[in-house]
Amino acid sequence: MGGFLLRKVGAALIVLVLASMLVFVGARAIPGDPAIALGAENRDPAVLAAIRHKYHLDEPLPEQYIHWIWLALHGDLGVDQRQLPVAHTIVTRIPITIEIALLSLLVSVVIGIPAGVIAAVRRGHPEDYFVTTGALIGLSVPHFWLGLLFIIWFAVDLHWLPASGYVGLSHPIANIEHMVMPAIVLGVGFAAVLMRQMRSSMLMSLGSDYVRTARAKGLSERSVVWRHAFRNSLITVTTLLGLQLGALISGVVITETIFGIAGFGRLTIDAVNQRDYTLIQGVVLVTAVSYVVINLLVDVVYSLLNPRIRVS
């Protein structure tokens, strides 16, 4: 187990270093002189030289990279166009995004897992067709359009829910009111993915030898389905959650934009629209790091659930 963990962590570290290099080179590939951007109106060569020196822009790229990554490791991602520290901005925005992500995951698990089990158990029956057709539609409906429809129905027409904005957790009821639509909009698409995965791995489990043995032992159908087939299918579905993380991050960006929520996703789009390069660099780095770290965690959980993986 220790060797397995070490290998996984090592691979993740390599990926992180390469990803940070990509972010750094990408940010340098953006057209425009950062010194001029930082110098605002001042084009005096002496001032620009001073700025370049201050921000280490006059050094060779590898040194700049090491300097940048050193500061980043210490939680310093530089300052944005408004002279605000990027790391601080990101830290204040992230909890909002995590709340949306967790709530939408909850929605997708609550809908997707039972639906997948039902479809597999009742394969070929009306329930199966209903669920699989629903999943196909769920896969094809873009979040952002569903978001617009929800706003038209539940906010504009029915006045049930607020159309946009965010209220902190200190006002729980208002907070949930603002979160219902984003969580459902984002969760429905994942529910479809989860359901399809759950259905196919349940079908695989139900056709396997150990299920036949369990049936032959005279176990009740409920016990066969839930204690044997369901548990094993859940393992495959956990890995899927990790792989879907990238889609989740993309989804959060869009959802926050539509519902006017000032989270991390909205920050990403704002950074690009304002061409704020330090901010873009910081946001992209944080995204890549969280993606790699969460996938590492998923791998570890997966290996705990399925001991065979550790050996291979």
Next chain:
Amino acid sequence: MSAVDTAALTNPRARRRVLLRKRFLRRRMAVAGLVVVIGFVVMALFAPWLAPYPPGQVDFNSLLAPPSREHLLGTDALGRDELSRLIWGARASLQAGVLATLLALIIAWPIGMVAGYYRGWIDAVVARVTDVLLAFPFLILAVGLAAIFGPSLLNATLALGIGAAPALIRVARGETFALREEDYVPAAITNGASDRTIIFRHLFPNMTSTLLVQATVTIPAAIVGEAVLSFLGLGVQPPTPSWGTMLQDAQSYLTQAPRLAVFPGLAIVLAALAFNMLGDGLRDIFDPRTTR
């Protein structure tokens, strides 16, 4: 029995084709998907003749007009015909969907096959590189590319293609890995076949069905992706019509003209659904295990 039928029954490849066509035609969902896909392709190709008005034609006398005989789906805030823009919008969507998928396949397939065939250090390097690329969700990648090259349909397509590649590399790698174990590979090696011959003449033809299925499931994802990027202002730039930019415009008129937000979305859903149905059907007919 005619000569053609006899040939079809004796030639194994032709027989397989007949069998696959038969299996495909039995799947009503897949056939319906194919029909809708063809419909969208025709719409995109013949947009200038099908659209009742030019997509940019402004009519200040009918701003946000409801559906009427002149404008079947009404007009937008600039008095442009919604139906015409919808028809023209199919071009951007299909272009991005198909080109991004082609790009992803062209990047992914050779890399995946080489990694799966040679294994060893090449495979390890490829695995790390795909991990690095996967650390950037396609939207973040698109955001980065838009920042470097400026927002446009081409850059959105590039971002979608690059973003879809890592997952496809994994598929191609896994498939090559499995096919390498087939008996015909050592047989070819004994016959003195070079690696290139084995990869191109023996392994690749056996992967065409996987390739086709992956293409049909990547296209709808890319179509939705293009709409998202255009909606965020990172893809197609106005006044060029695209379903994504139409939805972006509609956002400002959700109270006055909600239909403007409904139609382009329905077009996206219909196109994506059709490709997904086609893809599911193809997967079923190529993979006998899932055949009922």
